[in-house]
Amino acid sequence: MNKTISMEDKICMITGANSGIGKATVLGLAEIGAKIVMVCRNKERGETAQQEIIEKTGNKNVDLLICDLSSQEQIHKLVSEFKQKYQNLHVLINNAGIVLSKRQLSVDGIEMNFAVNYLAPFLLTNLLIDVLKNSAPSRIINVSSGVHKRASMDFDDLQGENKKYGAFKNYGVSKLTLTLFTYELSRRLEGTGVTVNAVHPGVVRSNLGRDQPTFSRAFQKVFFKTPKKGAATSIYLASSPEVEGITGKYFVSKEPKKSSDESYNEEYAKRLWEISTQMTNL
Ligand SMILES: NC(=O)c1ccc[n+]([C@@H]2O[C@H](COP(=O)([O-])OP(=O)(O)OC[C@H]3O[C@@H](n4cnc5c(N)ncnc54)[C@H](OP(=O)(O)O)[C@@H]3O)[C@@H](O)[C@H]2O)c1
Numbered sequence: 001m002n003k004t005i006s007m008e009d010k011i012c013m014i015t016g017a018n019s020g021i022g023k024a025t026v027l028g029l030a031e032i033g034a035k036i037v038m039v040c041r042n043k044e045r046g047e048t049a050q051q052e053i054i055e056k057t058g059n060k061n062v063d064l065l066i067c068d069l070s071s072q073e074q075i076h077k078l079v080s081e082f083k084q085k086y087q088n089l090h091v092l093i094n095n096a097g098i099v100l101s102k103r104q105l106s107v108d109g110i111e112m113n114f115a116v117n118y119l120a121p122f123l124l125t126n127l128l129i130d131v132l133k134n135s136a137p138s139r140i141i142n143v144s145s146g147v148h149k150r151a152s153m154d155f156d157d158l159q160g161e162n163k164k165y166g167a168f169k170n171y172g173v174s175k176l177t178l179t180l181f182t183y184e185l186s187r188r189l190e191g192t193g194v195t196v197n198a199v200h201p202g203v204v205r206s207n208l209g210r211d212q213p214t215f216s217r218a219f220q221k222v223f224f225k226t227p228k229k230g231a232a233t234s235i236y237l238a239s240s241p242e243v244e245g246i247t248g249k250y251f252v253s254k255e256p257k258k259s260s261d262e263s264y265n266e267e268y269a270k271r272l273w274e275i276s277t278q279m280t281n282l
Contacts, residue, residue, distance in 0.1 A: 016096025020206025136193025186248030
């Protein structure tokens with residue numbers, strides 16, 4: 001962490017902020033003075049993390065808003081609550097994510113990986129875009145995954161409904177759609193002073209795989225990166241002057257890298273945008 005960077009007066013919203021990479025991202029940004037809005041689905045887990053972050057960093061500007069991102073109604077409520085309390089938003093980090101071994105539906109009837117990992121960032125970002133534009137220069141960071149490279153777009157089966165569902169198959173689809181969305185949004189935001197980039201954090205020790213039968217903390221401890229290392233690229237994109245104005249890129253280890261060929265398909269991105277608009281009633 002570059003201790004010379006200050007985020008004082010910058011308001012940063014981070015989803016999935018009580019665990020793993022999200023919590024480490026909050027810690028890193030709180031350390032350099034940012035005003036944090038943690039978004040968590042569980043009040044108790046959120047408050048525990050919030051207290052720990054305030055104690056560790058001495059930064060008291062760490063707020064907590066509760067939202068289950070699998071519910072579109074709750075996303076609307078989150079945005080109203082945020083807008084009542086804050087005039088600006090300088091950094092939005094769409095970090096929350098899940099991977100589920102069995103196919104589940106959200107309260108809105110949407111396959112859960114797709115709902116939480118992709119459609120929630122789509123809706124949340126669009127509902128906050130006016131505040132982000134008014135706060136420009138501002139930055140959006142979408143936490144994708146290298147697993148998007150194993151997925152391909154099947155518009156007839158985006159939700160693993162008609163063909164076979166697979167945890168990592170459908171997780172991969174959610175991250176490919178998030179990456180397509182990142183690039184499409186960057187084109188739509190040209191000239192606004194709002195940048196948007198995607199991140200692959202690496203393979204990181206966290207709670208992400210807890211639903212998988214093979215989940216092993218001991219294995220993770222030996223082979224996976226720490227959450228602090230996993231958060232480094234998100235923190236870099238949120239705070240570094242080096243990436244001011246950089247948009248529409250996929251970052252790995254603080255470097256722009258090539259994402260999958262399909263993720264650059266502009267036809268797919270436009271079609272996905274239309275479908276997502278319908279699915280969220282935007
Ligand atoms: N770990 C890796 O190796 C890896 C690799 C590539 C990409 N990623 C991505 O990195 C991001 C962070 O994951 P992580 O590894 O840090 O996993 P994690 O420890 O499981 O953290 C995920 C966070 O998302 C929250 N979340 C899940 N469903 C939610 C919902 N419906 N509403 C609101 N919050 C929800 C979780 O809340 P609860 O604590 O309440 O469940 C938790 O705070 C994810 O997008 C993941 O896909 C991780």
